[in-house]
Amino acid sequence: MADGRNQAIQYRATLEKDKKYDGIFYFAAKNASVYCRPSCLLPRQIHGSYSFFDTVEDAIVHGYQACKRCHPGRLKNDLSSEILQDIDAGMINNKGVHGLADSLHISERHLRRIVQDRTGTSPHKLNKAMRVHTAEQLVTQTDLPIVDIAFRADFSSLRQFNTVFKEAFKISPREMRKATTILPLKLAYTALLMNSIAATLTHTKVLHEN
Numbered sequence: 001m002a003d004g005r006n007q008a009i010q011y012r013a014t015l016e017k018d019k020k021y022d023g024i025f026y027f028a029a030k031n032a033s034v035y036c037r038p039s040c041l042l043p044r045q046i047h048g049s050y051s052f053f054d055t056v057e058d059a060i061v062h063g064y065q066a067c068k069r070c071h072p073g074r075l076k077n078d079l080s081s082e083i084l085q086d087i088d089a090g091m092i093n094n095k096g097v098h099g100l101a102d103s104l105h106i107s108e109r110h111l112r113r114i115v116q117d118r119t120g121t122s123p124h125k126l127n128k129a130m131r132v133h134t135a136e137q138l139v140t141q142t143d144l145p146i147v148d149i150a151f152r153a154d155f156s157s158l159r160q161f162n163t164v165f166k167e168a169f170k171i172s173p174r175e176m177r178k179a180t181t182i183l184p185l186k187l188a189y190t191a192l193l194m195n196s197i198a199a200t201l202t203h204t205k206v207l208h209e210n
Contacts, residue, residue, distance in 0.1 A: 010052045013038045019107035023079070026053045026072050028064045035059035039105055040070035070105050079104065080114045084126075087115075092127040093154045132168045135161065139173045140180045146173050 006025075013021040019039040028035040030049040035056075036042060053059040056066070056073055066073045074082055083104065086092075091100045100123075101111040115123045135153040138144055144152070150161035165173050 007052055010038075011050065014050060014052075015044050015046065017041070017044075019105075019110060022106050022110060026056065026059050027051065028053070028059060028062075033063075033065060034067040035064040035072060036067040037070045037072040037105065039107075040067055040072075041105075042067070042069060074104070079106070080118050083111060083114055083123075084118065087123060087127050088130050090131075090154050092123060093131075097123045128164065131155065132164060135165060135173070136169070136176070139177050146177075149173065 010021070010025055010027065012018075013025075014027045017039050021038040023037070026035045026037060028051045029045065030051055035053065051062065053062070059072075083100070086100055086104075091103075095103065097111065098108045101108040104111065112123060115121070115126060119126050121129070131153045135149055135155075138149040138152060139146070142149075146161075147158050150158045153161065155161035155164065162172060165176075169176060171179070
């Protein structure tokens with residue numbers, strides 16, 4: 001359970017619904033059956049009696065269940081995984097970073113910090129890298145038209161897609177597709193040629209030995 005020396009800070013953060021303390025501690029009203037994150041939108045009793053916990057496990061041990069409104073169990077590692085999954089699913093394209101943070105009941109600053117800690121980059125840059133990676137797979141592994149790939153990878157226009165793709169790979173999508181088509185043919189031809197040479201050398205060796 002949380003140290004008593006911190007309870008004044010935790011009590012104030014709970015009343016103010018301060019998002020920056022999400023994942024640092026959890027609270028439960030003593031007359032309730034659930035534990036919450038500090039930013040939970042449930043009403044507060046100004047002079048209410050609260051218990052504070054350092055971990056989810058601590059709250060559960062004391063008989064509390066996770067609040068179904070603020071989902072405190074999604075914080076820390078679980079939350080970071082959910083954020084990365086949401087970015088991969090294109091949530092930033094639909095909601096923006098601020099909208100994604102709101103949907104997870106955390107501050108935008110907290111979301112940016114989590115992404116930076118997990119990936120070493122910002123949410124926008126991570127989102128861009130994921131879209132480009134998706135586009136690369138579609139270019140090299142499917143026969144979809146380039147314009148369809150651009151929109152499937154959530155680019156707003158074909159021109160934007162071509163620009164971003166070329167910045168990432170120093171080659172256009174069409175040039176990459178052409179290269180990935182030609183290379184297997186070259187490898188197949190080289191393998192056929194080497195097999196032919198090997199067969200010729202074997203035949204020559206047999207004739208020489210005879």
